[in-house]
Ligand code: SF4
């Protein structure tokens with residue numbers, strides 16, 4: 001992987017506006033996919049635009065994440081790659097999800113120039129909609145380069161994959177001197193883009209590497225501490241889990257907004273779980289009473305089973321939950337564990353297949369039974 | 383009343399006379415045949431296992447396992463051909479990944495992963511099948527009834 005490192009001036013959204021505008025003016029890209037404030041000023045949306053004046057007034061890094069960017073890129077490229085070179089600004093978790101979707105053939109990367117950055121986190125969506133929006137807009141813009149923004153979503157505060165290192169162009173604020181930033185071209189495409197903008201001088205990253213490592217270390221500690229200490233007891237064990245999930249109304253919003261839940265028809269919406277009334281009665285008799293809508297816990301545990309190895313801890317599901325179920329924290333906590341058994345990091349390595357379509361001959365023996373010596377069997381192979 | 387009776391039976395069971403209910407997903411090409419063999423050879427194994435025949439261990443979506451556990455099973459056994467012997471070449475390797483994931487997930491939420499067991503039992507291994515069935519039933523008996531089955535508001 002080529003790495004070309006240079007530096008620029010300034011912090012905040014203006015950096016991204018200038019970067020996108022420059023890329024369009026130099027014809028490196030024709031189109032940008034970027035967030036903009038909607039005309040009411042209440043929220044933000046992604047827009048696809050070839051117009052530099054739209055880019056000039058855009059909000060590439062808004063204080064909230066209403067739609068997961070990976071879903072947007074997937075919407076655009078599901079049927080084929082973009083026809084004009086397109087720059088797309090994505091948060092690190094959006095980028096990881098997008099790369100996970102590349103593996104699943106739901107995103108085509110060709111023609112995209114991805115841009116990502118040290119993400120300061122986002123505010124909970126509901127809080128933004130009902131709170132002091134100008135304050136939150138201003139604080140996000142000032143937060144670049146610091147990692148002490150308070151009031152962001154709980155998962156953002158324990159996110160340890162907050163850099164844009166997987167993008168073609170990474171904008172790094174941490175460690176950069178003089179209120180500036182680093183521009184890092186991680187791929188040939190990224191390097192060429194930066195050079196086309198006139199960046200020639202190469203700088204070294206020493207200051208940044210240490211600063212990033214320091215925050216990663218803090219965040220990993222905070223993450224483990226949070227899941228073990230504060231959050232764990234709320235969801236570990238049948239009783240705790242049911243207490244936390246009891247307000248779930250089984251609306252499946254969390255699944256619908258998740259960038260990783262890509263199935264055309266979710267198993268949990270399918271006919272597989274539609275049964276005759278008698279079946280419910282039998283279950284009700286067996287237990288004493290059956291809760292409706294049924295299969296709420298099955299839905300959550302089943303979804304974890306199907307997709308937790310690809311969960312990018314983006315928090316979108318929790319933003320979408322109408323009843324404040326801490327669903328993204330629950331999923332992220334479990335995902336940390338399920339990803340660990342396969343040593344798998346979603347979105348990291350494009351050449352590594354998702355765990356369900358991959359295996360090693362010798363692995364996971366701990367999960368096989370406590371072995372009873374075979375009496376008659378001889379393996380036919382080897 | 384039927385519901386009341388059922389509940390009393392559950393209570394009786396928790397008071398010492400607990401008979402585990404175990405669902406066994408057995409691969410048609412191997413473990414199912416082994417179970418058959420154990421049967422016709424009159425080998426003794428506990429009657430607690432309700433057998434579901436599947437065409438390959440990889441057919442067992444973890445959701446089946448979780449559904450069984452939430453709906454009244456005390457344990458779930460998945461048995462397939464030994465690694466290297468799957469009729470479809472790779473099925474059991476995928477199955478192993480799915481079961482590992484399921485057990486890890488249950489563990490991370492404090493939901494007793496020991497209630498799920500993966501075993502490799504070849505078609506000729508009737509005695510081994512009886513042994514696995516016996517051992518697993520004993521294990522589940524020691525663990526006691528699955529707490530999820532009594533939870534009303536699941
Ligand atoms: S489960 Fe939630 S946190 Fe995980 S990828 Fe999906 S939306 Fe993001």
Ligand code: SF4
Nearest residue numbers: 248249251252254321
């Ligand atoms: S966790 Fe929230 S969003 Fe998901 S199904 Fe339950 S109520 Fe709906």
Ligand code: FES
Nearest residue numbers: 438462468469473
């Ligand atoms: S055919 Fe028996 S495990 Fe695949």
